[in-house]
Amino acid sequence: xxxxxxxxxxxxxRRGQEARLRCSPMKGxxxxxxxxxxxxxxxxxxxxxxxxxxxxxxxxPKERFSAEFPKEGPSILRIQQVxxxxxxxxxxxxxxxxxxxxQYFGPGTRLTVT
Amino acid sequence: DAKTTQxxxxxxNEEEPxxxxxxxxxxxGxxxxxxxxxxxxxxxxxVIHGLTSNVNNRMASLAIAEDRKxxxxxxxxxxxxDAAVYYCILGSSNTGKLIxxxxxxxxxxx
Numbered sequence: 001x002x003x004x005x006x007x008x009x010x011x012x013x014r015r016g017q018e019a020r021l022r023c024s025p026m027k028g029x030x031x032x033x034x035x036x037x038x039x040x041x042x043x044x045x046x047x048x049x050x051x052x053x054x055x056x057x058x059x060x061p062k063e064r065f066s067a068e069f070p071k072e073g074p075s076i077l078r079i080q081q082v083x084x085x086x087x088x089x090x091x092x093x094x095x096x097x098x099x100x101x102x103q104y105f106g107p108g109t110r111l112t113v114t
Numbered sequence: 115d116a117k118t119t120q121x122x123x124x125x126x127n128e129e130e131p132x133x134x135x136x137x138x139x140x141x142x143g144x145x146x147x148x149x150x151x152x153x154x155x156x157x158x159x160x161v162i163h164g165l166t167s168n169v170n171n172r173m174a175s176l177a178i179a180e181d182r183k184x185x186x187x188x189x190x191x192x193x194x195x196d197a198a199v200y201y202c203i204l205g206s207s208n209t210g211k212l213i214x215x216x217x218x219x220x221x222x223x224x
Contacts, residue, residue, distance in 0.1 A: 043201075043214040105150075
């Protein structure tokens with residue numbers, strides 16, 4: 001059973017461009033979480049999605065960030081008009097069920113904004 | 115969100131047991147106790163979780179105090195590959211999100 005897959009693993013964007021980060025959950029998992037780890041800081045929750053629904057987006061910045069998890073295909077975290085402060089490692093995790101269950105993390109996408 | 119308190123760092127010798135403590139005095143009745151670890155330049159890795167009873171799996175054991183205000187992650191024989199940041203997290207059954215603190219950086223000496 002393949003683990004959580006994220007691509008790209010490394011992404012370089014210039015200020016003002018868009019970044020699209022993809023996450024394919026483990027087979028059979030319908031719950032996806034996104035976390036961000038800024039340089040020298042801890043992991044911060046961003047958003048929790050279940051197929052076609054956003055369950056909790058309390059950690060998402062109010063502007064420029066959006067996430068989706070369509071019925072078919074990977075979950076997408078989209079950052080519009082990137083700024084240098086968006087440079088971070090973005091991790092996706094999936095779970096077979098929601099609240100209270102273990103989450104399995106992907107290897108992350110390291111975004112660098114120049 | 116209920117908080118946890120962990121020592122910033124700990125050291126262990128290879129092949130010796132390691133006991134990583136965590137205090138969570140404000141835990142609520144529906145909070146699960148989760149442990150994750152993060153090796154350098156990798157994503158977090160699930161280690162173990164429990165609610166009230168002690169738990170064992172192939173990676174570790176989780177000992178939960180009777181009042182649930184503290185817990186201990188036990189690595190039975192530390193290896194160099196166990197050097198990582200270990201996070202103790204309270205996962206609410208009401209939400210799915212994990213709130214990561216600073217964790218404990220474990221160093222394993224050969």
